[in-house]
Amino acid sequence: MTRKIALITGANRGLGKNTALHLAAQGVAIIGTYRSNAAEAAALVQQIEGDGGSAAMLQLDVGDSASFIAFVESVKELLRAKFGADQLDYLVNNAGMGIHAAIADMTEQQFDELMSVHLKGPFFLTQKLLPSIVDGGRIVNVSSGLARFSFPGYAAYAMMKGGIEVMTRYMAKEFGARGITVNTIAPGAIETDFGGGAVRDNAELNQMVASMTALGRVGQPDDIGGAIAALLSDGNRWVNAQRIEVSGGMLI
Numbered sequence: 001m002t003r004k005i006a007l008i009t010g011a012n013r014g015l016g017k018n019t020a021l022h023l024a025a026q027g028v029a030i031i032g033t034y035r036s037n038a039a040e041a042a043a044l045v046q047q048i049e050g051d052g053g054s055a056a057m058l059q060l061d062v063g064d065s066a067s068f069i070a071f072v073e074s075v076k077e078l079l080r081a082k083f084g085a086d087q088l089d090y091l092v093n094n095a096g097m098g099i100h101a102a103i104a105d106m107t108e109q110q111f112d113e114l115m116s117v118h119l120k121g122p123f124f125l126t127q128k129l130l131p132s133i134v135d136g137g138r139i140v141n142v143s144s145g146l147a148r149f150s151f152p153g154y155a156a157y158a159m160m161k162g163g164i165e166v167m168t169r170y171m172a173k174e175f176g177a178r179g180i181t182v183n184t185i186a187p188g189a190i191e192t193d194f195g196g197g198a199v200r201d202n203a204e205l206n207q208m209v210a211s212m213t214a215l216g217r218v219g220q221p222d223d224i225g226g227a228i229a230a231l232l233s234d235g236n237r238w239v240n241a242q243r244i245e246v247s248g249g250m251l252i
Helices: 014-025 038-050 065-083 108-132 155-178 194-201 203-211 221-231
Strands: 005-008 029-034 055-059 088-093 133-142 181-187 243-246
Touching (some): 014 029, 014 221, 029 038, 038 055, 055 065, 065 108, 108 133, 108 155, 133 155, 133 221, 155 181, 194 203
Parallel strands (some): 005 029, 029 055, 088 133, 133 181, 181 243
């Protein structure tokens, strides 16, 4: 049976890496992207292929939309050369970064960086990749629980994620004629190095988040990677245009 192929942005670390490992374990071939850490990217490929999977990594700055045309050509070449394929089955728009600043303190440069990476980037990367996604393919956009609940300092970041959730519904509507589903996964607070690793490393913050979560703990990367892989499984082929929060029941 021909392997399905997934492209995951920001796959060298955190939630993207965990998603890649879960999908690879299900027999999906992985094309991941990384912005700057080539060593992490190479280590992931080695890990996946050491376990019998198939993977490759490409450099991409999701905040640099001018680079997308050349990036898509690199994807096409890689599909042919390594996987003997012409198209992708899955796209996971995961890459991101965090800037914590109150509305009163946020600079235009910080705002523009968040918008380029979290909103403009996924919009135009998906646009450019669309001809390379199979009819009946799947797209997952990664949002955040912060688009539903509010914590001071995350207004601009959450605004972009709110935009991602609206974008998901419109993509589902417009891509439906090709049988492509588009859904949002919205993680709650997760123990990763995201945002400087505050949730992971600050014991007081960790406990505060755990206390407001129904399942009584902070999320782990495995909770999110597993959810994305499950959403992309055949049993969820009729799930479309949905926002699925994966937060353990945070602030309910």
